[in-house]
Amino acid sequence: xxxxxxxxxxxxxxxxxxxxxxxxxxxxxxxxxxxxxxxxxxxxxxxxxxxxxxxxxxxxxxxxxxxxxxxxxxxxxxxxxxxxxxxxxxxxxxxxxxxxxxxxxxxxxxxxxxxxxxxxxxxxxxxxxxxxxxxxxxxxxxxxxxxxxxxxxxxxxxxxxxxxxxxxxxxxxxxxxxxxxxxxxxxxxxxxxxxxxxxxxxxxxxxxxxxxxxxxxxxxxxxxxxxxxxxxxxxxxxxxxxxxxxxxxxxxxxxxxxxxxxxxxxxxxxxxxxxxxxxxxxxxxxxxxxxxxxxxxxxxxxxxxxxxxxxxxxxxxxx
Ligand code: MN
Ligand code: MN
Numbered sequence: 001x002x003x004x005x006x007x008x009x010x011x012x013x014x015x016x017x018x019x020x021x022x023x024x025x026x027x028x029x030x031x032x033x034x035x036x037x038x039x040x041x042x043x044x045x046x047x048x049x050x051x052x053x054x055x056x057x058x059x060x061x062x063x064x065x066x067x068x069x070x071x072x073x074x075x076x077x078x079x080x081x082x083x084x085x086x087x088x089x090x091x092x093x094x095x096x097x098x099x100x101x102x103x104x105x106x107x108x109x110x111x112x113x114x115x116x117x118x119x120x121x122x123x124x125x126x127x128x129x130x131x132x133x134x135x136x137x138x139x140x141x142x143x144x145x146x147x148x149x150x151x152x153x154x155x156x157x158x159x160x161x162x163x164x165x166x167x168x169x170x171x172x173x174x175x176x177x178x179x180x181x182x183x184x185x186x187x188x189x190x191x192x193x194x195x196x197x198x199x200x201x202x203x204x205x206x207x208x209x210x211x212x213x214x215x216x217x218x219x220x221x222x223x224x225x226x227x228x229x230x231x232x233x234x235x236x237x238x239x240x241x242x243x244x245x246x247x248x249x250x251x252x253x254x255x256x257x258x259x260x261x262x263x264x265x266x267x268x269x270x271x272x273x274x275x276x277x278x279x280x281x282x283x284x285x286x287x288x289x290x291x292x293x294x295x296x297x298x299x300x301x302x303x304x305x306x307x308x309x310x311x312x313x314x315x316x317x318x319x
Contacts, residue, residue: 140194
């Protein structure tokens with residue numbers, strides 16, 4: 001069960017309202033790498049987890065992320081306090097309020113729809129979505145995703161810290177940022193506490209492909225590094241890159257039943273193109289200057305785009 005403690009996990013001291021900053025802080029409230037996404041990611045993983053250690057870890061961190069959501073949401077609420085009251089009370093003349101909200105940087109959506117309260121949107125007003133949670137119920141995949149999610153959250157907090165000079169906010173954000181570092185460490189330990197954690201899942205990879213590096217983008221800029229050369233790697237390079245890796249002919253086929261085959265053949269026959277046809281089309285009939293070669297003759301074109309602009313400007317304008 002969940003219980004609520006009225007104290008925040010970290011004390012929030014905001015020096016003065018700043019709606020523009022509040023909008024930016026929403027990134028960690030209802031954004032892709034924000035606290036709600038983190039809490040829901042670990043909560044749902046924890047519910048489905050059978051390993052007692054990981055279940056405990058995931059539910060501990062999920063619950064802490066809800067406390068973080070409360071901290072960042074309280075920062076947003078404090079930063080928007082003036083705006084919220086002015087909107088709710090209609091305290092100013094219309095024009096004055098319009099000017100005030102406009103200048104505050106708060107989005108129209110935040111102002112009009114959410115009334116300046118902390119909304120589950122990101123800094124651009126995009127509503128929070130469960131699509132931010134990418135769990136697959138395979139701990140070696142999910143823990144790697146969690147590690148990446150914690151490092152992204154750390155970076156976003158770092159950027160938010162860099163854009164505010166409010167010491168109280170800086171301090172609270174510094175706490176939240178540091179907790180993401182601690183979470184990353186826990187998830188890294190949990191991943192490596194699984195003895196065979198790579199590759200993910202149960203099925204082994206096919207040996208012939210597991211250590212092949214394909215130089216699929218060839219030319220100047222090709223570079224050797226531990227990611228593609230040395231004893232771990234077989235380099236596939238040059239013309240070999242264009243060959244199917246299985247040694248087959250690289251075509252795609254499917255076995256069809258007789259009914260499916262008949263319908264497929266009928267469609268192929270109906271939509272067959274005639275390479276010997278040279279039909280006159282709308283492009284030929286309506287062709288004007290710059291159309292190039294058409295069945296109406298060579299209508300030419302500009303030498304380059306600057307010339308094209310010049311030609312267009314010189315065309316007569318009907319009056
Ligand atoms: Mn957090
Ligand atoms: Mn975290």
